[in-house]
Amino acid sequence: MTIAVVRFPGSNCDDDARHAFEFVLGAAVRFVWHRESALGDADAVVLPGGFSYGDYLRGGALAALSPVMDAVRRFAERGGPVLGICNGWQILTEARLLPGQLARNPALHFKCQDVHLRVERDDLLFTRRYRKGQILRVPIAHNEGRFYVDAPTLARLEDSGRVVFRYVDEAGLQSDDANANGSVNAIAGVVNERGNVLGMMPHPERAAEALLGSADGAPLLRGILDHLAGGRPSA
């Protein structure tokens, strides 16, 4: 079982993702360089956070055009699990693997803080270890995290249950304050129609160990391993 973590020049959460999968969860991780055109023996793919190509144009815009993304697209089409975190979600939207766009935070500056998330689906490979309505505490760290889609697409996403996480307060309620980056419908993560490509702004890999303040993100990563192990819990 191998998790491929794609490294774009400027990725900076690549090693954090590796650490979470490899040292916390005991999975094998392989880095894949952005210029590679195949993913090899990868069983799941992570697009990590960071500032790919410096993000001087628009978050994820250049990375979406790199050779490795063709391989990621083929992998996703075959049903392979793909998790895009932060800049990784930006790349997935730029590559049109997920709908919508991540715009600048309304405050127009970078925000690094813990947020609370409400789990909206617990039947996905990513969320099978959560229960619907569960409240997670996970950090965000981004400048461009305000999820936006047009009204018809939003209705389609909501109607088909493709919203996976929403920003809420500690009690699980939505509010303007809790919606840290002003995302439409407080959306913090969405999945594709097939349910195998997840994009999210919060960082589950930063919340994988109690020592760092929260382990609420670990079940998400472990869910991927469960799935790869054939649906049985991996540990």
Place this chain on the structure above:
Amino acid sequence: MSVRESAASFGLSEEEFDLVADHLGREPNALEAGVFGALWSEHCGYKNSKPLLRRLPTQGPQVLQGPGENAGVVDVGDGWAVAFKMESHNHPSAVEPVQGAATGVGGILRDIFAMGARPVAVLDSLRFGEPTEARNRYLLHGVVEGISLYGNAIGVPTVGGEVAFHPCYQENPLVNVMALGYLRHDELKRGTVGEVGNHLIYVGSKTGRDGLGGAVFASADLSDASDADRPAVQVGDPFMEKLLLEACLEAYGRGLVAGVQDMGAAGLSSSVAEMAHRAELGVDLYLDRVPRREEGMSALEVMLSESQERMLLTATPGREKALLALLERWELDAVVVGAVKANGRLRLFEGQRLVADMPVAALNEPPTYTRQGVEDEEVRRLRETPVDVPETADPAGALLRLLESPTVASKEAVFRRFDHQVMTNTVVLPGQADAAVLRIKGSPLGVAATVDCNARYVRLDPRLGAAHAVAEAARNLSCVGATPLGVTDNLNFGNPYLPEVYYQLEQAVAGLAEACEALGTPVTGGNVSLYNQYRDGSGYRSIHPTPTIGMVGVLPDVQRRATTGVKRDGDVIVLVGEVTGELGASEMLYRLHGLEIGAPPALDLEREAAVQKVVRGLIQEGVCDTAHDVSDGGLAVALAEMAMAGGRGLDVSLPSEPGARDDALLFGEAPARIVLALPGESAAARAEARCRAAAVPCYRLGLSGGQELRLRTVRGAFAVPLASLLAAYHRPLPEALG
């Protein structure tokens, strides 16, 4: 104009010009004069501060690398080491706050990875004029944005720091950035050219005219370009530096690199000269091979450019091709620009033409000056002025006013703009404790770091104030449970040619030396920033002397640590140290009465060491998980901070001291004081026994619980709801940042 006549434009005095001529055996040409001028500048050559800095203790069993390299390195145990260094970017930040601060981060990170370490954390010590003025808010906003854009993008967390405000920094903000990196002992790299036959490899950004602003570069006849074309401030590219960082670390790991140095102040000149000097060898440098981003640059411009994100490497003999191939894979410009020679000379070539020929040793050994310092009579008068202010009738109101002093207030609004968690090592987040705590993956150890200085203390008594800065830094580390290991100092002062400023510098260094000696924290490197002054009517006034102390310590077990917030109701609140503080030089006197008078509190370094040892012992043994030092604003502010951070109230009685005023009890300041919250009777008794054994005073103040801070003295009691404390504490910085 002859070269001699324009010596001043190169930053050389007449005497220095003669000295250069002596070294060369002839008069220097303009290029040589320019290179000497830059390397003999204060920034590179420390000519006014070096004789003073020799007084600092630099040795210790934990020191793996002391001053003289790109950064200091201390042993933290288990084969791990920490490289750390602090540097200022004050003047660039005053001119262009965003890029000034951004390149400050970039520069210090290069110093860290030049030691073979992976940078893991940044801390900032920032000082501005009062945020009531738009100009200062603009500078604050820009500096925070600059740190944010560079640190966040390169993916090194900003884990702590301090932000202080005072009118003396009005036009001259201080931006001191400290960085830390981890390395295994056997991964230590040094800035050396290695051996004869090696080549020097230039890697990174192309060289442009940026960073050619200073006084050493005021002569227009050196280049066809006009001065207006030269941006004084460098522009940072964190993306390029990220590539450079990863490429260098990969190259070290493969054993391809023999020596490495970043190109910082004075660019190529200083990096080549220093690398050659450490190996006691010479270098032939081929200027036309240096990658350039602009046409028509003169040789001197190429030598002095401070374009960012550039490093100089020497390959391990026989591995040069492999090194160049690796750098190319990271899509970096990498070019052989020089060859190492035995002759001990730095020779510059344009094509086949030898255009400069200078002895390496002379470039690195500028003349040094020892001046006569004289204390400013005005400062002496202020220090000796008796503190005679009426006692406040409204202690609750006074406490709230202190909490909303921008220097005391919460810095959360600032820290939230910095990524403080990337790299997943940050165990204690900014604002949660007196120091940042990081883990080392795969090891039980923790690393703690802090930056500190109370510049008002230093101004009123430079020697005592500087010692206080060291004591407070060590206290902050002790409060998280770390054993202090080493210091990097950033000496921000005014113009050293003024006897009053030289006096401050001389006295402050003496104070640093005493405190570092007493607390067992050798200085492993640092930075001197002089000429920090601002225009005041017709003349210039110096900033408050500000010797910022960066300190690093180790936690034997990162699981056993302490933070500021009280974690349980019913915890016993214990003060280790004396109850009463002094009003002289205090934040209370400044904020409530507008006075900066009186002497800073006396500092007994033996007592300080004893208090710190008791506290970190209790934390390291797992007896205590809540500790906070008493600093700006005294006991009342410290207790309020513990209550706010824990989200629970405290009910506390301060014992009376004969003759003490209530405001000295509540808001007076003194070193060697730490408040603990201990979980239950047996832990409290253990702490008290430990204090007795160490002959350290210790007082039970009360218990935690409720939703208000209730403070009693013999003269009365007052209570403030947590919500009011929090509102005051969190108001100023969001307003200042906009």
